[in-house]
Amino acid sequence: MRILLLVVYYPPSTTSAAQMMRDLALEYVRQGHQVIVATTSDTVAGRASITEEDGVTVVRVKTGNIKNANKAFRMWREGRLSATMWRSAHRFFQDNTCDLIIFYSPTIFFGDLVRRLKANWGCPSYLILRDIFPKWAVDAGLIGKGIVYHYLKRKELVLYSAADIIGVEAFGNLSYFSEDHAGSRYRVEVLYNWLNAQEQPASNSGWRQQLGLNDKVIYFYGGNIGVVQDLDNIIRLASGMRGCKEAFFLLVGSGSEVQRLNAEIEKRRLSNIRILPPLSQMEYLQCLTECDVGLVSLDRRLKLHNFPGKLLGYVLCGKPVLASLNPGNELIEFLRNADAGIACINGEDDKLLTAASILATQPETRQRMGTNAHALAESAFSVRVTAKQITTHFIA
Secondary structure (H helix, E strand, O other), X not given: OEEEEEOOOOOOOOOHHHXXXXXXXXXXXXOOOEEEXXXXXXXXXXXXXXXXXXXXXXXXXEOOOOOOOOHHHHHHHHHOHHHHHHHHHHHHHHHOOOXXXXXXXXXXXXXXXXXXXXXXXXXXXXXXXXXOOOHHHHHOOOOOXXXXXXXXXXXXXXXXXOOOEXXXXXXXXXXXHXXXXXXXXXXXXXXXXXXXXXXXXXXXXXXXXXOOOOOOEEEEEEOOOOOOOOOHHHHHHHHHOOOOOOEEEEEEOOOOOHHHHHHHHHHHOOOOEEEEOOOOHHHHHHHHHOOXXXXXXXXXXXXXXXXXXXXXXXXXXXXXXXXXXXXXXXXXXXXXXXXXXXXXXXXXXXXXXXXXXXXXXXXXXXXXXXXXXXXXXXXXXXXXXXXXXXXXXXXX
């Protein structure tokens, strides 16, 4: 088959979504499919560029910066994504008919483009749905149910209507469609996040020594640093761990909260926590390999279930997970059943502090949970399983 992957982020972007989509693209190439990736860019010359990368045809359309733009510019640019992608790449799309469209959300603004491509090509589509938006933004108190919400809700419904099948990241999210969209005919299934378990990062690359942390137990967070992650949660934990001299918290990423969190760290005079800017995928994994515990944090007001992409790096590198999550999140039970980490409810600071102390002072516990976490890379999150799960629906 010729498969189109339609995504906002793709390498050289360092987001977990970009890496997942690259892994999926390369897996389909290994399976003998022709793969086209259509993605956004703020650096290409002209309206679009077409390159061949590891057997994948990559079409990058100039859209302006999306991830780090202010809210008004981001909504404007994302709201015009379908129109911009079509205007800039329609000749390519017309000359390169595909047999299957796989599109990734976030963003919720690809629905119009997918419907147009399906009409032109007569092919099916599969939506990989990672964020149920705008619901989570309402749950987190970022927006109310006013004009903006109703605009976003319409775009969400267009997105869903463009998909023949929707893959959500956790069983708990199936209820969103059975309850909030009762009577709709959406075909929905669980599709876990994935990774290429064969890509093992190099160990002993010098990060620990470079950062002056040779004698520390390093708690590592990698990914977006925004409101939804509630990393004040981790700052409170670092403050509570002042008396544990071996504990150090390393946060790697970018986002709307970085400046404010750095100011909070300085205000509290914390010397056991540091925020680094984003790293390339290889540097990220090399750094993570030399750390000891992977951190996950989500705002307690969220109502939906998330298996954050950062979890994939943690299990690939065999790191136990310390998670502080919204009540009812399916990841809590998942980690407990796998004995791959410790999960608490966000806001239960005493329990989180106790869990962090256990992982700091019990190396045998870290080793056991890390081994179990690594086993999940192949058993639960294999890109081979994901690729086959998607295409099985469309191959007779």
